[in-house]
Amino acid sequence: xxxxxxxxxxxxxxxxxxxxxxxxxxxxxxxxxxxxxxxxxxxxxxxxxxxxxxxxxxxxxxxxxxxxxxxxxxxxxxxxxxxxxxxxxxxxxxxxxxxxxxxxxxxxxxxxxxxxxxxxxxxxxxxxxxxxxxxxxxxxxxxxxxxxxxxxxxxxxxxxxxxxxxxxxxxxxxxxxxxxxxxxxxxxxxxxxxxxxxxxxxxxxxxxxxxxxxxxxxxxxxxxxxxxxxxxxxxxxxxxxxxxxxxxxxxxxxxxxxxxxxxxxxxxxxxxxxxxxxxxxxxxxxxxxxxxxxxxxxxxxxxxxxxxxxxxxxxxxxxxxxxxxxxxxx
Amino acid sequence: xxxxxxxxxxxxxxxxxxxxxxxxxxxxxxxxxxxxxxxxxxxxxxxxxxxxxxxxxxxxxxxxxxxxxxxxxxxxxxxxxxxxxxxxxxxxxxxxxxxxxxxxxxxxxxxxxxxxxxxxxxxxxxxxxxxxxxxxxxxxxxxxxxxxxxxxxxxxxxxxxxxxxxxxxxxxxxxxxxxxxxxxxxxxxxxxxxxxxxxxxxxxxxxxxxxxxxxxxxxxxxxxxxxxxxxxxxxxxxxxxxxxxxxxxxxxxxxxxxxxxxxxxxxxxxxxxxxxxxxxxxxxxxxxxxxxxx
Amino acid sequence: xxxxxxxxxxxxxxxxxxxxxxxxxxxxxxxxxxxxxxxxxxxxxxxxxxxxxxxxxxxxxxxxxxxxxxxxxxxxxxxxxxxxxxxxxxxxxxxxxxxxxxxxxxxxxxxxxxxxxxxxxxxxxxxxxxxxxxxxxxxxxxxxxxxxxxxxxxxxxxxxxxxxxxxxxxxxxxxxxxxxxxxxxxxxxxxxxxxxxxxxxxxxxxxxxxxxxxxxxxxxxxxxxxxxxxxxxxxxxxxxxxxxxxxxxxxxxxxxxxxxxxxxxxxxxxxxxxxxxxxxxxxxxxxxxxxxxxxxxxxxxxxxxxxxxxxxxx
Numbered sequence: 020x021x022x023x024x025x026x027x028x029x030x031x032x033x034x035x036x037x038x039x040x041x042x043x044x045x046x047x048x049x050x051x052x053x054x055x056x057x058x059x060x061x062x063x064x065x066x067x068x069x070x071x072x073x074x075x076x077x078x079x080x081x082x083x084x085x086x087x088x089x090x091x092x093x094x095x096x097x098x099x100x101x102x103x104x105x106x107x108x109x110x111x112x113x114x115x116x117x118x119x120x121x122x123x124x125x126x127x128x129x130x131x132x133x134x135x136x137x138x139x140x141x142x143x144x145x146x147x148x149x150x151x152x153x154x155x156x157x158x159x160x161x162x163x164x165x166x167x168x169x170x171x172x173x174x175x176x177x178x179x180x181x182x183x184x185x186x187x188x189x190x191x192x193x194x195x196x197x198x199x200x201x202x203x204x205x206x207x208x209x210x211x212x213x214x215x216x217x218x219x220x221x222x223x224x225x226x227x228x229x230x231x232x233x234x235x236x237x238x239x240x241x242x243x244x245x246x247x248x249x250x251x252x253x254x255x256x257x258x259x260x261x262x263x264x265x266x267x268x269x270x271x272x273x274x275x276x277x278x279x280x281x282x283x284x285x286x287x288x289x290x291x292x293x294x295x296x297x298x299x300x301x302x303x304x305x306x307x308x309x310x311x312x313x314x315x316x317x318x319x320x321x322x323x324x325x326x327x328x329x330x331x332x333x334x335x336x337x338x339x340x341x342x343x344x345x346x347x348x349x
Numbered sequence: 350x351x352x353x354x355x356x357x358x359x360x361x362x363x364x365x366x367x368x369x370x371x372x373x374x375x376x377x378x379x380x381x382x383x384x385x386x387x388x389x390x391x392x393x394x395x396x397x398x399x400x401x402x403x404x405x406x407x408x409x410x411x412x413x414x415x416x417x418x419x420x421x422x423x424x425x426x427x428x429x430x431x432x433x434x435x436x437x438x439x440x441x442x443x444x445x446x447x448x449x450x451x452x453x454x455x456x457x458x459x460x461x462x463x464x465x466x467x468x469x470x471x472x473x474x475x476x477x478x479x480x481x482x483x484x485x486x487x488x489x490x491x492x493x494x495x496x497x498x499x500x501x502x503x504x505x506x507x508x509x510x511x512x513x514x515x516x517x518x519x520x521x522x523x524x525x526x527x528x529x530x531x532x533x534x535x536x537x538x539x540x541x542x543x544x545x546x547x548x549x550x551x552x553x554x555x556x557x558x559x560x561x562x563x564x565x566x567x568x569x570x571x572x573x574x575x576x577x578x579x580x581x582x583x584x585x586x587x588x589x590x591x592x593x594x595x596x597x598x599x600x601x602x603x604x605x606x607x608x609x610x611x612x613x614x615x616x617x618x619x620x621x622x623x624x625x626x627x628x629x630x631x632x633x634x635x636x637x638x639x640x641x642x643x
Numbered sequence: 644x645x646x647x648x649x650x651x652x653x654x655x656x657x658x659x660x661x662x663x664x665x666x667x668x669x670x671x672x673x674x675x676x677x678x679x680x681x682x683x684x685x686x687x688x689x690x691x692x693x694x695x696x697x698x699x700x701x702x703x704x705x706x707x708x709x710x711x712x713x714x715x716x717x718x719x720x721x722x723x724x725x726x727x728x729x730x731x732x733x734x735x736x737x738x739x740x741x742x743x744x745x746x747x748x749x750x751x752x753x754x755x756x757x758x759x760x761x762x763x764x765x766x767x768x769x770x771x772x773x774x775x776x777x778x779x780x781x782x783x784x785x786x787x788x789x790x791x792x793x794x795x796x797x798x799x800x801x802x803x804x805x806x807x808x809x810x811x812x813x814x815x816x817x818x819x820x821x822x823x824x825x826x827x828x829x830x831x832x833x834x835x836x837x838x839x840x841x842x843x844x845x846x847x848x849x850x851x852x853x854x855x856x857x858x859x860x861x862x863x864x865x866x867x868x869x870x871x872x873x874x875x876x877x878x879x880x881x882x883x884x885x886x887x888x889x890x891x892x893x894x895x896x897x898x899x900x901x902x903x904x905x906x907x908x909x910x911x912x913x914x915x916x917x918x919x920x921x922x923x924x925x926x927x928x929x930x931x932x933x934x935x936x937x938x939x940x941x942x943x944x945x946x947x948x949x950x951x952x953x954x955x956x957x
Contacts, residue, residue, distance in 0.1 A: 576712075
């Protein structure tokens with residue numbers, strides 16, 4: 020479809036909005052351009068402001084999140100010292116005695132995300148390499164959308180798939196696996212984020228100019244060598260950025276872990292045990308019996324703030340990585 | 350000029366071995382790709398087996414009930430569609446507007462970088478944090494209550510970063526020559542954007558928006574916080590009505606003791622998957638139809 | 644079938660109530676309005692069943708919605724005036740009552756059913772079919788060192804006890820710990836916790852060394868996959884059944900659950916009709932969802948309280 024160059028085709032004599040179409044008569048347009056431009060400028064300015072306001076929405080969103088989380092978390096931290104919170108190894112705010120060490124929840128989130136990364140990063144990158152370097156067009160047009168469907172499946176459905184399909188399989192292989200376990204959730208979260216890695220990496224790989232590949236071929240490299248030693252390193256910034264985005268998504272996942280990983284905060288490295296992640300904890304308490312305004316309820320905001328800070332950190336890391344490794348081609 | 354004589358280590362081409370590595374690697378990559386496809390197939394088959402028997406027209410048009418045989422998904426389905434449409438209507442202009450501002454209007458400045466970094470960060474914020482924000486802002490502060498509009502606004506905030514990033518990519522992909530040509534002919538900035546850049550970027554923008562919306566339709570966690578109620582035996586009629594959505598109905602049914610409800614949950618999952626696959630299909634069709642290498 | 648009988652009875656009741664009001668009582672669809680209910684997820688199934696029948700009986704004129712934000716969440720909304728009725732699996736705490744008082748919300752506390760907590764084991768476990776409260780306390784108290792079945796029953800094999808229980812943010816957990824250990828929230832932390840009792844069932848049914856506790860309704864639904872343990876509170880081993888919970892013999896793990904009704908809302912005819920419908924039909928509907936109904940005199944008392952609170956008009 021050829022781009023529409025409507026500015027060229029439009030008859031300057033025909034009525035129309037904007038400076039170019041204003042002239043009614045043929046011949047010189049110099050005189051008539053002056054008047055419309057003033058009106059046009061105000062209109063332009065108004066549009067610019069409107070668009071800026073749209074952009075402001077996103078800034079306000081962040082401000083909103085920080086205000087809500089920090090405000091309530093502040094009253095939590097007045098009662099529980101931040102040092103105890105960040106270094107304590109027991110999380111029992113609803114038990115007696117109450118302990119407010121967030122490390123078990125943090126460990127749960129990290130354990131699940133690490134397992135998911137172990138699944139998704141190699142599989143996603145290999146899929147991206149396959150789709151961008153090897154796959155014939157028809158295979159690509161089927162497989163790429165299929166992988167994208169994985170990203171669209173509701174997390175509730177994934178959660179129950181983890182609980183009713185993956186966990187029994189794990190229990191057959193390792194009978195000591197708990198009915199809730201981090202491994203099942205990790206595997207399914209991993210499957211869910213494969214498309215993130217594969218789509219973004221594939222975009223990065225495709226953006227590597229053909230000249231680079233052809234140069235490598237000219238020097239006698241095989242397809243495998245071109246892919247692994249030329250293309251992937253050239254696209255490294257995009258690939259690493261996709262990794263970090265996928266890991267953030269894994270950390271932020273709520274429903275799958277709430278359903279399959281359990282509700283027992285547990286500081287452990289064993290994926291066959293039940294753990295609770297930060298996100299699952301927030302979901303549990305918000306729907307539960309804790310009286311609003313109590314310290315148990317305020318833990319939601321403290322944990323939420325920790326979660327937000329963690330994803331912010333990962334994002335800053337991602338930006339730093341991209342800037343460090345970005346290759347400019349033209 | 351003397352020709353180089355092979356004084357150093359001899360270069361052994363070892364073509365056979367390198368080709369063999371290549372074949373093994375290609376197979377491994379293919380295998381990895383198939384992992385994703387097989388996982389998807391396993392999930393779909395599992396849900397189909399559990400739920401296909403329960404799918405029927407009366408299932409789609411009935412209201413929820415404590416009696417599994419009578420329970421249906423009508424309010425949840427309509428609620429999901431309401432939320433989908435509202436979210437689309439609100440998030441599309443704001444998202445595309447932000448992307449246009451970032452790509453076409455904003456000068457390179459700290460403000461622009463701040464907004465950019467901010468959006469990238471918001472894209473990674475967990476959905477439940479948006480639920481907390483939505484509860485505090487829309488339900489409480491703006492007193493919109495636990496209504497359809499609160500849910501839609503919360504989901505808008507959730508998917509806005511995704512729409513913005515996708516739209517930015519699409520707008521960036523429009524070659525500068527088009528813009529330069531328009532400016533050279535005297536077009537104003539908005540005329541250029543509206544008449545030249547947007548039409549070319551629109552397929553990419555639409556694809557990104559539709560994929561973002563399909564994520565919104567599948568979300569349960571933020572809506573749980575904002576008050577999508579568990580038992581809503583009515584179809585929402587006004588923006589301020591109580592509502593529920595398919596993921597929450599599924600979540601609710603799975604937690605019941607009677608196994609018949611689990612089958613209902615699987616059937617509702619199939620309906621939800623059908624909605625999502627339709628959305629995805631539209632996005633892919635759009636992308637295939639309008640993509641061209643510039 | 645029971646439901647239809649319930650609905651027919653309900654329709655008669657509503658019609659009678661409307662006729663009694665002397666208003667447009669001839670048509671069933673005379674009532675209009677919206678009632679919002681929120682609160683405990685334990686009481687939710689009961690209220691949902693009642694709402695379903697009530698909506699049918701009023702020709703879908705009254706929009707009743709039921710949420711499950713938890714007892715605490717429900718009270719917060721109730722005391723803020725957002726809901727007319729709050730489901731509660733425990734009585735209001737002092738802090739919550741203060742909030743209601745501050746906002747000028749007066750309420751009626753109406754018991755609607757008994758909920759039992761069943762302690763269950765795997766069907767193959769024949770050693771522990773009756774446990775005393777003391778033994779349960781030893782197993783579940785915070786910092787408990789009980790690890791093996793042989794520590795509880797000498798002739799049981801020396802295998803680890805695998806514990807399952809509800810999540811810490813549920814009324815069931817609070818109630819169990821209060822009755823068995825002595826303080827709400829006082830429990831050892833190293834058990835498999837789940838908010839979803841179905842998963843607990845699945846876990847226990849697959850684990851011969853399991854011991855767990857959850858709502859009575861889930862035990863009834865899954866009898867055969869799990870077996871209940873009789874509790875000895877000093878008067879012999881009592882299995883949880885509808886009869887023993889209703890009579891109070893199964894103790895201490897049976898408790899009343901409530902609805903709290905906003906007195907101001909009782910001036911609305913649809914709310915009055917709904918609450919009366921609730922109390923009149925609870926005896927039929929409560930067992931359907933797996934709970935245990937109160938004795939008829941208790942329902943009558945509750946109805947009288949409603950009548951008094953609603954004023955002379957009814």
